[in-house]
Amino acid sequence: MSETQAFAETPVAEPTRVDLTRDWVRRRLFDGPWNSLLTILAIAFLVWAVPPALNWFFFDAVWSGGDPAACRGAEGACWAMVHDKYRLILFGRYPYMEQWRPFLGMLVLIAAVAVSCRRANWKLWLAGVWIAAFAVFFGLMWGGFLGMTHVRSELWGGLPLTLLLAMAGIAAAFPLSIVLALGRRSKMPVIRAICVVYIEFIRGVPLISLLFMASFMLPLFLPEGISIAALLRAQIAIILFSAAYLAEVIRGGLQALPNGQVEAAQAIGLSYWQTQRMIVLPQAIRMVIPPIVNTFIGLFKDTSLVAIVSLTDLLLAMRQAVADPEWRVYFVEGYVFIAMIYFVFCYFMSKYSQYLERDLYTGNRRS
Amino acid sequence: MATRSEPRLQAIAAKPASPAWWRNPDVRAVIYQVLALLLVILIGTYLVSITMHNLEVRGIRSGFGYLDHEAGFRVGETLISYTAADSYGRAIIVGLLNTLRVSIIAIVLATIIGTVVGIARLSKNWLLAKLASGYVELVRNIPLLLQLFFWYSAITGLLPAVSAAVELLPGIYLSKSGLMYPVPVESPAHLWMASAFLVAVVASVFYTRWANRRQETTGVRPPVVQVVALLIVGLVAAAWLAGGAPTAFDAPAKSRFTYTGGASISPEFLALLLGLTIYTAGFIAEIVRSGILAVPWGQTEAASSLGLRRGLVLRLVVLPQALRVIVPPMTSQYLNITKNSSLAVAIGYPDLVSVTNTTLNQTGQAIECISIMMGIYLTISLAISLTMNWYNKRVALVER
Numbered sequence: 001m002s003e004t005q006a007f008a009e010t011p012v013a014e015p016t017r018v019d020l021t022r023d024w025v026r027r028r029l030f031d032g033p034w035n036s037l038l039t040i041l042a043i044a045f046l047v048w049a050v051p052p053a054l055n056w057f058f059f060d061a062v063w064s065g066g067d068p069a070a071c072r073g074a075e076g077a078c079w080a081m082v083h084d085k086y087r088l089i090l091f092g093r094y095p096y097m098e099q100w101r102p103f104l105g106m107l108v109l110i111a112a113v114a115v116s117c118r119r120a121n122w123k124l125w126l127a128g129v130w131i132a133a134f135a136v137f138f139g140l141m142w143g144g145f146l147g148m149t150h151v152r153s154e155l156w157g158g159l160p161l162t163l164l165l166a167m168a169g170i171a172a173a174f175p176l177s178i179v180l181a182l183g184r185r186s187k188m189p190v191i192r193a194i195c196v197v198y199i200e201f202i203r204g205v206p207l208i209s210l211l212f213m214a215s216f217m218l219p220l221f222l223p224e225g226i227s228i229a230a231l232l233r234a235q236i237a238i239i240l241f242s243a244a245y246l247a248e249v250i251r252g253g254l255q256a257l258p259n260g261q262v263e264a265a266q267a268i269g270l271s272y273w274q275t276q277r278m279i280v281l282p283q284a285i286r287m288v289i290p291p292i293v294n295t296f297i298g299l300f301k302d303t304s305l306v307a308i309v310s311l312t313d314l315l316l317a318m319r320q321a322v323a324d325p326e327w328r329v330y331f332v333e334g335y336v337f338i339a340m341i342y343f344v345f346c347y348f349m350s351k352y353s354q355y356l357e358r359d360l361y362t363g364n365r366r367s
Numbered sequence: 368m369a370t371r372s373e374p375r376l377q378a379i380a381a382k383p384a385s386p387a388w389w390r391n392p393d394v395r396a397v398i399y400q401v402l403a404l405l406l407v408i409l410i411g412t413y414l415v416s417i418t419m420h421n422l423e424v425r426g427i428r429s430g431f432g433y434l435d436h437e438a439g440f441r442v443g444e445t446l447i448s449y450t451a452a453d454s455y456g457r458a459i460i461v462g463l464l465n466t467l468r469v470s471i472i473a474i475v476l477a478t479i480i481g482t483v484v485g486i487a488r489l490s491k492n493w494l495l496a497k498l499a500s501g502y503v504e505l506v507r508n509i510p511l512l513l514q515l516f517f518w519y520s521a522i523t524g525l526l527p528a529v530s531a532a533v534e535l536l537p538g539i540y541l542s543k544s545g546l547m548y549p550v551p552v553e554s555p556a557h558l559w560m561a562s563a564f565l566v567a568v569v570a571s572v573f574y575t576r577w578a579n580r581r582q583e584t585t586g587v588r589p590p591v592v593q594v595v596a597l598l599i600v601g602l603v604a605a606a607w608l609a610g611g612a613p614t615a616f617d618a619p620a621k622s623r624f625t626y627t628g629g630a631s632i633s634p635e636f637l638a639l640l641l642g643l644t645i646y647t648a649g650f651i652a653e654i655v656r657s658g659i660l661a662v663p664w665g666q667t668e669a670a671s672s673l674g675l676r677r678g679l680v681l682r683l684v685v686l687p688q689a690l691r692v693i694v695p696p697m698t699s700q701y702l703n704i705t706k707n708s709s710l711a712v713a714i715g716y717p718d719l720v721s722v723t724n725t726t727l728n729q730t731g732q733a734i735e736c737i738s739i740m741m742g743i744y745l746t747i748s749l750a751i752s753l754t755m756n757w758y759n760k761r762v763a764l765v766e767r
Binding site: 027189205220 | 400
């Protein structure tokens with residue numbers, strides 16, 4: 001008792017903010033010769049890389065002007081190129097006067113994503129929201145009513161096309177992937193074999209070979225007189241591709257579910273499909289939503305491959321924009337511009353997936 | 368009591384009327400499977416018949432006979448001799464070898480860089496950890512194809528022309544036509560050196576095994592690292608001396624407009640290798656980091672309390688356990704590198720897809736070409752999976 005009191009009475013200097021900072025710096029940056037060397041090297045790298053990058057990006061950059069001549073003497077980036085071409089980069093060859101339509105459609109899709117991000121909204125009506133969002137998107141893009149002129153799918157391009165390929169890809173692949181995942185875990189050998197062969201085949205070949213297949217072989221598979229647009233063919237390839245990857249993610253969720261859940265469902269007399277629909281899938285899918293988001297990020301990046309089969313997605317639209325001989329030397333700005341767009345989308349989705357991972361773990365725990 | 372329950376027991380014991388046969392789960396299973404199989408066969412035959420009809424209408428003759436025909440196109444870089452007069456079959460093999468070449472080098476480089484970055488992300492050094500995580504976030508969130516296009520445009524658009532090539536290191540030049548570097552002039556000594564190297568490796572393996580046995584029986588560990596280093600360096604050097612100690616190098620030399628001599632790497636290969644390595648290293652870094660984090664901290668503490676140095680703790684205790692977590696996802700990254708190397712077609716590196724695509728455009732044999740392409744990728748995927756599964760078994764926990 002007396003000891004604790006004596007201890008409490010000893011005047012101890014409160015560590016000041018400066019002390020704490022100095023302590024932190026010593027611990028995290030200059031902890032021994034090896035660490036100090038690393039820190040110095042890292043600082044040297046930053047001093048070497050960051051100021052020139054900032055100068056290029058901000059201080060020496062030309063922001064507007066609409067004329068390549070304005071950029072001739074500049075040391076920094078020529079954002080005038082992006083300023084001049086952003087409509088072409090973002091919307092591709094969609095008719096210039098009608099570009100408010102893809103813009104609006106894009107906002108509708110992004111709004112649907114925003115609504116889906118709230119966990120309280122994970123109800124059946126969300127599927128309705130998505131169907132409505134796609135209907136509005138296609139209506140706006142396709143046109144042909146309410147005074148909107150019809151725009152052929154060959155002219156669709158830019159960011160709306162990228163978003164469409166990724167979102168419609170994952171949405172349509174979802175039901176197929178559930179069937180595949182259940183089939184792969186089925187006790188019936190023939191059904192299991194069909195699903196395994198499909199999944200492993202798709203996962204064993206590169207997406208580009210599937211896109212080639214869609215653009216060269218699919219026309220041979222159709223009866224005479226029927227042809228489908230290049231956009232739809234690429235979309236089919238992307239759906240078939242993502243279904244295989246998604247099926248493996250969902251299978252992971254199915255495997256993680258304790259067997260007692262299925263046994264309990266059988267014990268109260270539920271049929272196979274009732275068990276899957278009401279007991280297994282809701283829990284299994286909930287568990288794998290973070291990896292599903294990660295699959296979606298991968299798919300979003302992979303849609304850029306359609307540029308190889310000449311679909312004007314964001315990447316190809318940008319390349320066509322900088323193919324203009326006047327602006328050709330400023331291709332780096334074009335790449336940086338669309339890299340920032342891809343980065344913003346992917347970064348926020350991955351942060352969201354990390355947040356979900358933390359959030360869902362506590363959600364699964366019994367309070 | 369007993370008498371009262373008897374009729375009920377009998378009722379239970381009596382076999383209930385067996386359900387109709389179509390309610391029997393076993394019968395149902397057979398029916399479902401037969402139906403599924405029929406559906407697949409039906410779709411298959413339907414597609415085949417339509418395709419056959421379409422091919423006939425378009426006058427395309429199916430079959431793989433075209434593989435023996437003269438290709439008539441040139442391939443930018445080849446590992447085996449190939450001219451435009453060679454067959455399509457040989458062209459496809461050239462493409463396959465190019466795919467394997469870039470994939471293997473990218474796998475090695477991405478593994479090294481990824482491991483370094485992954486460990487750096489866990490470093491106690493705050494600045495280093497932040498730099499590493501910045502790298503990972505940046506490369507993982509930008510599509511690979513965009514990065515490839517960027518590197519290719521940067522190499523061919525921003526680097527100086529070959530006449531004004533930059534000398535990176537003595538004898539190594541970088542320009543928009545690629546990277547040029549010196550190679551030793553061919554000499555019989557090289558064969559001797561290669562054989563000596565092989566002999567030294569085999570001898571080292573036996574020596575290490577002997578050293579391990581000796582340590583187990585006597586508790587004294589004979590010097591291993593030093594002896595192995597001496598064996599390899601010594602034997603190779605001896606072979607070099609025995610072969611007449613050739614020192615001639617074929618270095619790229621500047622003539623009036625270009626460089627002659629030496630060996631060179633094309634800008635396409637350079638861009639593809641750079642893009643694949645930098646992109647995949649970001650993913651491998653995350654795998655390495657999560658693998659190391661998966662080893663409980665108590666293992667590190669226990670090893671430290673035994674008196675092991677930090678490096679030994681990592682090598683003897685943490686890494687062997689982390690490898691168990693790392694190997695399966697690493698396998699899929701290696702597969703991804705191989706599959707992603709197909710993006711070469713976008714920047715004009717003559718890989719398998721690119722060569723097959725040219726063949727397809729020239730012959731119109733879409734089905735055959737795409738089947739060959741997919742078949743080869745499936746085989747490569749299977750081979751990598753099997754190898755890595757074998758390795759995985761080796762590092763897996765041996766349970767009692």
